[in-house]
Structure formats: structure tokens, C-alpha cells
Amino acid sequence: MNRLYLLIFFVFLTACSSLGVEPWERDLLAKDSMQPVPNYYDNFYDEHIYFSKEASSGGQGVGGGGCGCN
């Protein structure tokens, strides 16, 4: 299963090489609203709540610490 994930990952990566924008085309990408996590605390609290109420967690990043709430 992990090999399949790695394969998907590298296919994705290869396909990436033909995509993108020039430096002067980044006006929209620079907006706060275009950040993957536009509001830090919305994401932070959601991660904390669902970590304590559901059996799965993670995926967005690593680190952040443990909690006895689960």
C-alpha cells in the first residue's frame, strides 16, 4: 500500500514540472485568502476538537504535541 502511495506521489511530482506561473503572476496566490490555511486558529481548534472526538487525526503536518483527550 505504501509503495502505491509513493508511486502516486512521484507521478504527481512528475506532472508538476509543466505547471506553474511566472513570478509576476502571483498576485492572487499572495492573498491571505489563498493560503492553504487562511485562518490559523480555525484549523488549530478543529484539529484539536476532532482529535479528541474521532479515531483518526493528522495528515496536514507533523508535530504539535500530544493530548490526553483521546
Added chain:
Amino acid sequence: MQLKKISGKISLASCALLQVSSPAAVAAEGWDVDSAFLYYAESGGRVSAFEPSVRAQVDLGDDEYINFQVVVDALTGATPNGAHKSTVVQTFTEPSGGSKSDDDGESEGEYTVKPGELPLSKTFRDTRLAVTGEWNKPINRLSSVLLGASFSSEVDYTSLGGSATYEYNFNNKNTTLAAGAAVTFDTINPIGDIPSGLNPMRRATSDQQRLGNSDTKTSTDFILGVTQIINRSTLVQLNFTHGISSGYQNDYNKVLSVIDPNTNEPLVGAWLDVNDLPYLFEQRPDKRTRDIVFIRGVHHLTEDVINLSYRYYTDDWGIDSHTVNLRYRYELGSSKYLQPHIRYYTQTSADFYKHDLVQGTDIDASGNVNLRYASSDYRIGAFDSVTYGLSYGMKLSKNSKFSLRGEYMQQMNDNSKVPRPGEATPDLSAVILQATYSIAW
């Protein structure tokens, strides 16, 4: 100065996408401070939480920054203890046990649950303090390292963690590759020491037969991710995470009811040994391995922005889950916005999830348990969950902004395998309210 600001934001758009902790407010050299307050309340008088937090980041120039966050988590309420409803009064021992009697009809160190009511733990209060810090250090024009440390402490749990994520930009900075690792060392100090898994809960007046006063858990996670700018208005992020947790993973407050096959009711009163109550403490495996695929797309329409993510999670406890998160930021003009949010989540149950234990089948006449692991914690059972929310945000000045968020969460348990009517695990709903204020200077 303005160019510097835009450069910082571009860098954020193309680089630091993998961290949950990517900064909310980005500015040139200087300070950013975010503060927030969360109120969380479950229906039926179950858990409620107040959670204020402050996060300060100092930008040191050239994309280098350091940040610190402090969170206080004040919890109160009660949670299901894992046992069933019954047609008679049920008696449970508090985790701390006890040996005296009091005059309210209950023995000290014990609590009772009325017929027909879902057994909840005795109301608890707990306060958790968590501190985290991060340092992002550029190595050269194309790569950087983000180092993180975390510490948290609550009455029965302490956690210490560290993480490192390396990021590399290429393809004219349109593609970012990231690789990271984190390790967390947790120490569990159960109130009343560690109960013996798959052994009976004992009367408060008897020897609790505990296994020592603390245990540990170590979690290690590895992440590999790529973020790709597709065009002027779209970016996509793909992460793979592999994680392993080893050590004590039981919830020491949780028990399972033992069912009498003749009456189809939870056993009542003493069971086998006169000091044993008809509930066994749960026991989970001491190792858990998980794999996660996470994909997110962010797309700019004429003014509005769509942020859509999907997560697939699978682990060797038998839990598979799917999560979809959709936020639509609707620009109102004058730097104000409304943002509806919907989240859908569904999970299968752990292989060792048991609604109850049946005497004669799961437990033989001598009291020996024919299972290695069992838990009736509804959180590792099968359920679906839907959350609806709405945020309103506004810029207060050139350097400050404010937002309010309200959400309603519903968890709907899968009761299709519940063997007897009237014992379905009730659904849970919760309200989430949040205020956030950010300032930069």
C-alpha cells in the same frame, strides 16, 4: 516594504504549506500576534471546554521566523464510561476508588446511574496547558528547515514533542517538496493508578488491584508532501503521512458491560467475586500504525475562494476514515467576508470494538476473558459526523483583523450491530464558537 510583504506572502503560498502551524498572519520583519478564544459545548450536559490561546511570531527577515503559542484548555462535564443502559440502578467505582462510606446512599468512591440512563463518568474538571514553539530557518534561496517543540500538561497526562520539516522549492518555485518527522513522548498518570485491562472493576471498598501509577506512549510520524501551483488562481497540495504509536493506549476510564445471556440485560450486582462489578476495563493493543493521504485544493474565483480538502486515513486497528472539508470564502467587499463551512466525516470501527461482552461467550464460567482486546469507546466505533459552520471576518485597520465563527457538529453512531433494542449509543451534537483577533506591527 510593500514588495517585501508580497514576497513574504508568495513564499508562504509556495513554501510553508505542510505545517498545520503555518502562520495566519504574514508580514515583513516585525511581530504578528494572534489571539483566540474557543467555547465548545456538547448536548446533554456532557463536555464543555473554554480554550483561550495566544500566538506570537517574530519575523527575523529573509523568511526566518520564530513563534510561540500558549493554550489553556479548561474542560468540565462527563463522558460515556462505556457501559450500557440498564433497567436497574447501576453502580460504578470512581477511578480514584475509595474505602469509606458516606450518607447519600452511595459509598464514597462510587457513583450510581439511574435505570434507562446512559452511564456517564462522574463529572470531571481538568485544565490543560500547552506550549509550542517553532523556528523556520532558510538554508538557501530554495530550501528551509522548520523545527518545532511542544509541551503540554494536564492532571493525568504529560506530553513532550519535537519535529523537523525540510522544504525544497524548484520548478521556478512553483513546486515545493517537503519531508518531515516528529516524535512525541507521552506519560500517562491515571487518577487512582492503572486499572488492569479486561479485568473487573472492583467495589470501592475493596483492593483495586492496580498495575502501577504511570505508563508511557511514544508516537513517531513521517510526512512526505508536495505543493504545486497549477496556475494564477489554483494550487494543490498532496501529503502522505505514516505514523506509529507504541505504549499505553487505553482510556483508563472506559469499561465494557458484561451481559447475562439469559436475561439479555447487563449483569447486576456482584459478579463472580463479590468485590467485582460486572464491568471490565477496556484493553487496546499497545501498538498502532497509521497511513494518511491528504489532498487539498485552493482556487480563486473572480473574488471568492474555494478551499477543499480530502483525507483518507487507515490504521492497523481496522479503522478507515474519509474526511471532506469545504470552505467557501464569500467576499463582501471593504475587507469583510462570510465563510460557510461544511465538514463530512465517516469512520469504520476498530476490529476490537465491542458493544458489550457476553458471559458464556466472551467470558467463560470461571471469569476468563476469551479476547485479547476489547473496547466499547464509541469513538472507535463506526459513525458519521457532519459539521456546518459560518465565519465572519473583517479588517479592523491596516494591521489588525477580527473574525467570529459558529459551528454545529453532529455525530451519528452506527447502531446497526447493537444486539438489543433500547441500547443504541446516542448521537452527539456540539456547538463551537470562536473569536480571533490578530494584529501585526
